Amino acid sequence: MTTYKGIKGFTAQTLSSDPTTASSVGQIYYNSTSNAFKYVAPGAVAAATWSSGGNLNTARRNLRASNFGTQTATLAFAGNSGPTKYANTEKYNGSSWTEVNDLNTARIIPAGAGTMDSAICISGETTAIVGICEKFDGTNWTETGDLNSHSGRQGMGAAGGSSSAVVAYGGSNTISLTEVFDGSSWTEVNNMNTARASMGNAGISTAALTFGGATTAGVALAESWNGTSWTEVADLNTARTTLAGAGSQTSALAFSGGAATGTVAITESWNGSSWTEVADMATARVNLAGSGTTGTSALATGGNTGGTTHALTEEFTAPDISIKTITTS
């Protein structure tokens, strides 16, 4: 039997503003403010974008961040602008950066790991490359055990969920050394498969991911660390160096960097098995710092484009939902 509902269907509800909660996924509605039919799709990293965050108080390149910080709690430290090397340290609260106590030793291109209040600054360059490491407890930096091997390691990678559980690796096109830190001393463990420097990094000391970087030129290689050994995994789509990274071993982001075509704003998302290009950053740059615990929420700060050193911060966020406008074309 024919029914009215069968012929006419349901009346789409009218809303004056778009829904904002995940519980509305699947809903079709008429938006009376924008005069358009819309529906609510699931959010995803594919729908993510970069927005502007608060500017650093001190613009700099070759800085580092607590790699396992969040969009609302991250530490940035070290770096340079021209010949001036900084010990400056800043905390981010989701909207602005606040200067806190400096590193004991100013430097550029250290490795960085941990969280905002439990971070570590590893090695780096003063007038020469140093093995000095410092731990941050939320208030002060304190020197801790030096790396076993620091000579020639410029642009080392690191990952760690705190200042007392860290893995640091690579640092030049001839050094694939890997060392783990237990809170007081470093121990050499199995090497990376491919020696390189200036990678993007993600994860923690027992489950890390490193990608890109430079051998004699920018590479697309990626390797996964399981706490014991490194395994090669799928390459980035765009080979590049001096990029930044964020996230975990199974959900990560690679962003910006220097590619064969120049400085790029390209962002790639890692789902545990492959890389997919997602939304570009607004400002392409190199020598920036990245932070974040997942591939759906990250922070990028500082860096440079050509000779211009940035204070700029960008925040990557994948929405819970995605509003789609229904068109007739």
Add this chain to the structure above:
Amino acid sequence: MAYKYITATNWGKDFFTHEERTNFYLSGQLGNVWVVGNNHYGDAWIVKVSGVSKTKVEAQAIVDAEVQAAQAAWDLESDDYKAKYSRPTDITLP
């Protein structure tokens, strides 16, 4: 014309939002030049940030001047510096 060209200073948080990035193309360049998607969302953003309109030629000239200054500075650096850092490359606006 796919893009508009402006200069505007990025003040930080909410200079551009996630929603704005969803609605129009946006690319920050040297010299505070911004390449903005040519639609009404982009137009609204230009008003929001008090963007100063430029022609593409004018915008490219601003970027070129920044790049050339950086290249000149690099040319004066030591061989050690040049071995570590590559010379700034030219940028062509879309």
